[in-house]
Amino acid sequence: MFDLLRKYRTVLLAAVMVLAALLLYSQNLRRAEERTNLFERLILQIMAPAQSGLKTAIDRIVGIWDRYLWLVEAEEDNLLLREENRRLRSELGALQELRLTNERLSKLLDFRDRQALTALPAQVITEDATSWFRTVMIDKGSDAGIREGMPVVVAEGVAGRIIRTAPNQARVLLITDASSAVATLIQRNRSRGVCRGSGTGLTFEFALREEDIEVGDQIITSGHGGVFPKGLPIGTVVRVEREEYGMFQQVEVAPAVDFSRLEEVLVLLEENP
């Protein structure tokens, strides 16, 4: 028996390791809640000071370069900015009046979804470790009240949702990741569908052939997925293809958010009581 084990120990060892790794992976796949495990928390906590340190160092270098060294067009820029400032000040007065009107109308329509959400600002500190997936790490975590599943947005629209949390960091699955799906609707005609990531862009799925979808249509969240509140911008339709046969049409969507320049994000926390 021992001779047999000794003879095949390399194969057995490899099999045991593969089996254990496979079990760990499948176990994590099945876990619905609290998906961040001890190992992940430990590594994230060890890496946190280095990541924020590097960001600060790079920001300082860039700041010194921009403020004190690269002053070639500073005077010209100054004149242009002063002129623009005068023009913007005059526009600001008109816009403030419009904003007040808008606020009153919003109250009248009882449109309180946005005001009911508390947003926590966070900075993007690192990208995904591989070229295949679309995730980013932010510098706020469970200590700041962030939990898995919370929506992450920027001024332009939806960025993604939290999939992992550590005390001082959290990982965001961007909507462009192939495993991401968001319940959405077309703003113009309220057609429902699911926006799935395709790496760089999005596709609007389950849109029936007969539905009227045009290039330029705005896609917003429907609020039915249980993650994102209703009405947040997702993107714009850039291509519609109706094949001769089949139930659905193929719709490509350009994300509202420029993910290559993602620096600051807002995490939408629990609704206010």
Add this chain to the structure above:
Amino acid sequence: MKRGAGFFLLSLLLLFLQVAVLPRLLPDHLKPDLLLLVVAYLGLNQSWLRGGLCSWYLGSLEDVFAGSDFGLFGITFLLIFLMVKTGAGRFNTENPLLLLLLAFFVTMVKGILLSILLLLFADAGRQWPLLLHIILPEAVLNTLFALLFLRCLPRRRGERRSRPQNLSRGLPS
């Protein structure tokens, strides 16, 4: 103990370069997999047990910063290590060109393994176009970084060359 701590720090340093430094220097969504290069190196130089455990650890480390399901890269890296280790006996592992070729092929294998695992355990239908789009540039990039990696290892490789071949190297110590 000292070597273990050194390996742990090196792995964190490489991961840090991979997630925080290199994305600022390289084009969007194109980054080398430095930890995969270490796995290929382990496949050529380490024992089954030690190399297997180290590869699993490196994969798990990558899992912390990549993808959405923990364990995917852990098993992928372990399988890659086992493949390299199985084939290592048939090649001259002291030839530096082998690591360059390995860097290219293990990247391709990684893509295939990831696709298979995602297909078996998760929804990989949409991952395919992305994998195909990225796999070749990443393989080329990894080969270039393997070249840099080799530049950092001449002294150690020289030491190894002067040592007699230990046939019981495969045994866990």
